[in-house]
Amino acid sequence: MEDISVPFSEVHYLTIEKVGNVPVTKGNFQSLPAHVQTWLAQMIQLCTPKAVYISDGSQEEATIVTKKLVDYGQLSPLKKYENCYICRTDPRDVARVESKTFIVTNDKHSSVPHSREGAKCILGLWMSPQDISKELDTRFPGCMTGRTLMVIPFSMGPVGSPLSKIGVQVTDSYYVLLSMRVMTRVSPDIWRHLAHGEEFVRCLHSVGVPLPAAQPIVNNWPCNPEKTMIVHFPDPRKVMSFGSGYGGNSLLGKKCFALRIAGRIAKDEGWLAEHMLIMSITNPKGEEKFIAAAFPSACGKTNLAMLTPTIPGYTVQCVGDDIAWMRFDKKTGELRAINPEAGFFGVAPGTNMKTNPNAILTCLKNSIFTNVGETADSGFYWEGLEDETPAGTEVTSWTGEKYKLGEDKTKKSSHPNARFCCPARQCPIIHSRWEDPAGVPISAIIFGGRRPEGVPLVIESLNWKHGVFLASQLKSESTAAAEFTGKQIMHDPFAMRPFVGYNFGHYIQHWLDFEKDPNNKLPKIFHVNWFRLDENNKFLWPGFGDNIRVLDWIIRRVNNEDVADVSPVGLLPKKGSINLDGLDINWEKLLSIPKDYWTGDIEETLTWLDGQLGDDLPQDIRAEIQKQKDRISQLN
Known part of the structure; x- marks a missing residue:
């Protein structure tokens, strides 16, 4: 070119x-x-x-540059939408x-x-x-x-x-x-x-x-x-x-x-620069709380940031879907966060009107799509949009291959890491304070990953040190965003494994050090797992919009409601404390903590963290690991 x-x-x-x-x-x-x-x-x-x-x-500049790229063939207009374009990269x-x-x-x-x-x-x-x-x-x-x-x-x-x-x-x-x-x-x-x-x-x-x-x-x-x-x-x-x-x-x-x-x-x-979404949740009483949450790439972070609640009376608004910069206010002690980005650069496959309708609505104008499929009527298509696209629709894949939907199940329209790039201001649920220069106050921090077995739906940390430990031992199935392939469980502490720009042990210690300032109002820390499977490899939890039920429980815990029981791995929801109306859920399996699994898991965690960090692994984390070992040993 x-x-x-x-x-x-x-x-x-x-x-x-x-x-x-x-x-x-x-x-x-x-x-x-x-x-x-x-x-x-x-x-x-x-x-x-x-x-x-x-x-x-300027818009004038964008218009001119876009026209030049269309003329040259790097961008093609998706005429079905307003000012949207598609491009295909070199497959390498x-x-x-x-x-x-x-x-x-x-x-x-x-x-x-x-x-x-x-x-x-x-x-x-x-x-x-x-x-x-x-x-x-x-x-x-x-x-x-x-x-x-x-x-x-x-x-x-x-x-x-x-x-x-x-x-x-x-x-x-x-x-x-x-x-x-x-x-x-x-x-x-x-x-x-x-x-x-x-x-x-x-x-x-x-x-x-x-x-x-x-x-x-x-x-x-x-x-x-x-x-x-x-x-x-x-x-x-x-x-x-x-x-x-x-x-x-x-x-x-x-x-x-x-x-x-x-x-x-x-x-x-x-302060903190983290791989986190920022969202607000307003409950039926009109009480609003802001939450930051960290998940490895392609684990549903954007879906959660733009969640559509399935139970009435709740409102979710998005401040950011990927990165949070957070600083404790020297006067009030509140942890305040901004989204440093102005747009969403989301994984396209799997995004649809069921999993994330707000993301779809956000990218219907002024957006760039990379390595997705294109329908014959000049619309976008990717895996996950099957229910919204008629069978027989002709699709040109990201590699240029033409085929008809439904005729050959082996055909793939999009690269697994295909992306949409769209302005955040277009999100239907963008928060009115998303660009507040003072940031928004964070009441809870959530970590999570894809854990198909053993890990309960939600765990509240026992205290700040235990919360930092929960983040340090974060694991998840690998994703298409990285170079790795296959569904191996990988360590991804704080969902920051590829993204920390200095000694990771010092990074963990940096988190621990915030407890030293008595002025800091430390948020509660939680771990969630939407992805636990039963013996038939079916999800035990429906996820998506029903995750509001877990977020509601988290807000109630932020308000110190008595809806949690102490367990060897942290605080777990009391039975009946999560709204399950309309769901068929096996509560015992979803919240169980199998002793054999957790005994092996904590040993593997220590081996991995010690191997990776050596003497840079903070002593507080070693102490938390030992405490968890002792607690797990008491399980029946």
């Missing part, structure tokens, strides 16, 4: 500004803050683009690449823990500054030859909020330019907030295909998978991503900035 020039008007070519010998086709480089100019000049010299383009995030560029994602610090163990000898650490990958320099020197010099270097000023969180942070991304992908406009707050106002030399996160991204391309470009999707590498420098607050145009590998405001780099900033500044 050749590069695209995107001038706003021909007048820009009458008096073109230059940086060195490189023309600036849009924007005023000299008006940028001096420290931004210095960094950009270095990036221009490194990447040698043919032109520089400074984004302003479809997921996060955790094995090629590195943290770079002078001291190895400020990035990764002291794992035991013989244990392969999966809690981060470290590379020395010297070694990474050699790797990057074979990638970035000249990587944008023949292409336009785009400058994207963006805020994570509402512009100007004391809880927000600013980034500037350089990229040679127009797909990234459009997607960052949806996922972050792109605005020339950003420059004003950097006018006095304020810190910003430096984000450099290239698809890694200088022009003319040495290899054929598949699906008009330039990428360089053999050389893909995503590198984080937590100390200077910098990200460098090469070779991939997909999602979190290229939209650097997402996992790279909002979790890995922000997590390190949060440790330094005393």
